[in-house]
Amino acid sequence: MTEAVTIARDGEIAIVTIDNPPVNAMSFHVREPLMAALNALRDDASVAGIVLACAGRTFVAGADITEFGKPMQQPELRDLIAALETLGKPAVAAIHGTALGGGLELALGCHFRVAEASAKLGLPEVKLGILPGGGGTVRLPRLVGPIKALDMIVSGTPISAKDALASGLVDAIDEGDLVAKAVAFAREQAKSGTPPVAVRDRNNLIENADLAAFDARAAELAKKARGLEAPVACAESVRNALTLPFDEAQAKEREIFAKLVAGDQSKAQRHLFFAEREAAKVPGVGKDVKPREIARVGIIGAGTMGGGIAMAFVNGGIPVTILEMSREALDRGLGMIDKNYAISVSRGSLTEEAKAKRMAAFTPTTDYADLADCDLIIEAVFEEMSVKKEVFGKIEAVAKPGAILATNTSYLDVNEIAASTSRPQDFLGLHFFSPANVMKLLEIVRGAKTAPDVLATALAVGKKIGKVPVVVGVCHGFVGNRMLGARGAETEPLLLEGATPDQVDKVFTDFGWPMGPFQMWDLAGLDIGWRNRKAQGKKAIIADTLCEQGRFGQKTGRGMYLYESGSRTPTPDPEVAALIEEKAKELGIERREISSQEIVERTFYPLINEGAKILEEGIAARASDIDIVWVNGYGFPIGKGGPMFWASLEGFGKIVERLDYWYARTGKEIFKPAELLRKAAETGKLADAA
Ligand code: 3HC
Numbered sequence: 122m123t124e125a126v127t128i129a130r131d132g133e134i135a136i137v138t139i140d141n142p143p144v145n146a147m148s149f150h151v152r153e154p155l156m157a158a159l160n161a162l163r164d165d166a167s168v169a170g171i172v173l174a175c176a177g178r179t180f181v182a183g184a185d186i187t188e189f190g191k192p193m194q195q196p197e198l199r200d201l202i203a204a205l206e207t208l209g210k211p212a213v214a215a216i217h218g219t220a221l222g223g224g225l226e227l228a229l230g231c232h233f234r235v236a237e238a239s240a241k242l243g244l245p246e247v248k249l250g251i252l253p254g255g256g257g258t259v260r261l262p263r264l265v266g267p268i269k270a271l272d273m274i275v276s277g278t279p280i281s282a283k284d285a286l287a288s289g290l291v292d293a294i295d296e297g298d299l300v301a302k303a304v305a306f307a308r309e310q311a312k313s314g315t316p317p318v319a320v321r322d323r324n325n326l327i328e329n330a331d332l333a334a335f336d337a338r339a340a341e342l343a344k345k346a347r348g349l350e351a352p353v354a355c356a357e358s359v360r361n362a363l364t365l366p367f368d369e370a371q372a373k374e375r376e377i378f379a380k381l382v383a384g385d386q387s388k389a390q391r392h393l394f395f396a397e398r399e400a401a402k403v404p405g406v407g408k409d410v411k412p413r414e415i416a417r418v419g420i421i422g423a424g425t426m427g428g429g430i431a432m433a434f435v436n437g438g439i440p441v442t443i444l445e446m447s448r449e450a451l452d453r454g455l456g457m458i459d460k461n462y463a464i465s466v467s468r469g470s471l472t473e474e475a476k477a478k479r480m481a482a483f484t485p486t487t488d489y490a491d492l493a494d495c496d497l498i499i500e501a502v503f504e505e506m507s508v509k510k511e512v513f514g515k516i517e518a519v520a521k522p523g524a525i526l527a528t529n530t531s532y533l534d535v536n537e538i539a540a541s542t543s544r545p546q547d548f549l550g551l552h553f554f555s556p557a558n559v560m561k562l563l564e565i566v567r568g569a570k571t572a573p574d575v576l577a578t579a580l581a582v583g584k585k586i587g588k589v590p591v592v593v594g595v596c597h598g599f600v601g602n603r604m605l606g607a608r609g610a611e612t613e614p615l616l617l618e619g620a621t622p623d624q625v626d627k628v629f630t631d632f633g634w635p636m637g638p639f640q641m642w643d644l645a646g647l648d649i650g651w652r653n654r655k656a657q658g659k660k661a662i663i664a665d666t667l668c669e670q671g672r673f674g675q676k677t678g679r680g681m682y683l684y685e686s687g688s689r690t691p692t693p694d695p696e697v698a699a700l701i702e703e704k705a706k707e708l709g710i711e712r713r714e715i716s717s718q719e720i721v722e723r724t725f726y727p728l729i730n731e732g733a734k735i736l737e738e739g740i741a742a743r744a745s746d747i748d749i750v751w752v753n754g755y756g757f758p759i760g761k762g763g764p765m766f767w768a769s770l771e772g773f774g775k776i777v778e779r780l781d782y783w784y785a786r787t788g789k790e791i792f793k794p795a796e797l798l799r800k801a802a803e804t805g806k807l808a809d810a811a
């Protein structure tokens with residue numbers, strides 16, 4: 122027996138402990154000795170019951186995801202669960218930390234479950250594009266009822282120990298010594314003399330289940346699946362548990378699992394799981410680098426971004442001092458924040474009391490001296506280099522030594538702003554996305570002189586407030602907005618050459634984006650881009666003309682589309698079609714049929730190409746970092762794994778060939794294939810930055 126599984130005794134109760142750091146995943150080197158242990162304990166007449174516990178920070182957090190896609194070595198998780206169920210003596214799972222996926226399924230193989238009050242229990246497989254494959258969909262409804270099981274499995278969101286107790290998933294909660302409590306529990310059960318009943322044999326909650334109510338809920342959930350197969354498969358499998366005998370339902374679960382795990386969506390979602398964890402490992406920032414402490418954050422500007430960023434910190438438990446130019450601007454900003462929280466209260470996701478507590482965590486001011494106790498100060502004022510430099514001059518005069526200074530600029534040169542201060546080592550970009558209290562992505566922009574512990578702090582505080590941080594280098598637009606520029610460069614030419622706005626948008630939504638570029642323009646307001654273009658002396662033929670006509674998008678009821686009074690549903694507008702034709706004529710462009718494939722090649726391929734250039738320049742450290750940026754900040758469909766992962770599925774060779782074609786035809790830089798992409802076309806793999 123290896124150290125991954127050990128057996129200790131407390132009288133007639135055996136304590137089996139799994140120890141497989143960091144998260145006790147059910148790897149082969151755990152399964153094998155665990156099976157041996159269970160077999161030995163079954164045959165040992167001196168053992169009256171067993172407790173299944175884990176060493177380290179958590180109970181089993183699931184199957185070992187790194188083993189997926191490889192031939193499964195025996196014994197499998199379901200064999201272990203069957204062994205537990207047929208022990209002939211009570212088995213009690215002692216759950217601390219998280220019991221997730223295969224971990225919870227293992228606990229469902231036990232006859233009883235005792236959890237620490239802080240434990241979380243769930244079946245998050247759906248987030249990996251699969252369903253619980255160890256009997257979770259057939260056992261969970263037997264304990265918590267069909268609808269609760271459906272909600273848990275389709276959402277993948279873990280529940281608290283308290284909720285688990287209330288819903289019947291755990292039998293007791295412990296506040297003290299968990300294993301001792303589980304041992305006492307097992308002892309009591311063994312003494313009672315009643316043979317333990319396996320979860321698979323508890324049918325009272327699923328007999329006569331209300332299938333109509335179940336189907337109605339499943340249909341509601343399916344609407345949110347947005348092209349992902351796993352949520353729908355999860356619902357189907359839970360339904361099988363209600364209509365089929367246990368073994369048959371479990372066999373079907375297995376079948377669906379095998380199909381999903383071999384599919385591209387699950388590969389993409391597993392890629393994203395590991396990509397997110399990779400993104401936390403930053404070259405030059407070792408594990409030994411200690412983050413600075415962030416107890417209070419200062420924010421300059423209470424506009425769209427400043428307000429949202431401030432909310433993100435307060436929601437994450439960090440108080441904020443927020444500074445504006447005037448009392449009126451402050452009142453306006455805090456008014457917006459108050460309104461946002463009021464919406465959460467009206468939706469039932471926040472209590473009045475919690476709202477009051479959050480509002481009390483904001484300290485509004487117009488005086489820079491009040492920033493003296495802030496550990497991190499983030500600027501979110503107008504996008505103007507001179508304004509930013511002036512603001513940092515004032516910040517610097519009051520900030521304490523070691524305070525971290527950050528800009529939320531979208532495009533400006535972070536090194537130039539850093540150089541205007543005397544503390545470039547303490548300076549970095551923290552690029553949040555709008556709405557900043559909601560959007561997960563945080564681009565951490567590493568300046569030429571940013572100190573490693575400043576980056577470590579940004580990563581830690583970003584994670585603390587629930588963001589997905591990705592470290593990027595300095596360039597115009599960083600990773601996300603720079604690639605967005607490449608994706609959007611051909612949208613207007615496509616219209617002029619013959620496509621329609623709804624045709625282009627449909628290619629995007631069919632691909633899985635939440636909306637297409639023109640729907641996005643209308644949502645954000647065409648006037649925003651117009652104003653920016655005017656400031657930069659740039660022009661957009663169609664969009665500028667629409668703005669001149671007062672068509673700003675949804676807010677004016679007309680933009681690239683028409684919006685019937687108050688509706689958010691876009692309807693194609695003949696006036697826009699006429700305008701496009703007129704402009705094409707003026708420019709001497711002969712309009713022609715544009716295929717969906719052409720739209721893909723002129724929007725998605727430049728996106729990939731720019732990503733490859735970003736990698737080449739070392740602006741992103743890894744292709745997977747780019748995927749994390751696009752999935753969390755720009756709505757790239759999760760089931761496609763991000764642009765660079767998708768490119769590997771689409772075929773680097775095909776992409777390069779078509780980019781070459783379009784480059785030869787247009788001479789546009791966005792089509793000129795990156796060298797890295799050419800290499801990938803030969804090797805089949807995109808190399809990360811050196
Ligand atoms: N398999 C393999 N590796 C895993 C893993 C798993 N199930 N879960 C976590 N890891 C690895 C991570 O990749 C990371 O590795 P690294 O240090 O080399 O980057 C390390 O464990 C620590 O993970 P986190 O950084 O995520 O640690 P946290 O403390 O932040 O979070 C956690 C812990 C909540 C357990 C989180 O890791 C998590 O959510 N894990 C995945 C849970 C999950 O999806 N389980 C279901 C798996 S599928 C399954 O069970 C199928 C079954 O039904 C047959």
Ligand code: NAI
Pocket residue numbers: 421422423424425426427444445446450501502503504505508512529530531532552553554555
């Ligand atoms: P905004 O116009 O909504 O807010 C800017 C706020 O800064 C205003 O409330 C203004 O009163 C205040 N302000 C201006 N000068 C100031 C000064 N000298 N001192 C104190 N306060 C001052 O602008 P928004 O959209 O919030 O943008 C702010 C920054 O965030 C910009 O750099 C922008 O590029 C960036 N950004 C914007 C995103 C967006 O989607 N709006 C996304 C990501 C970054």
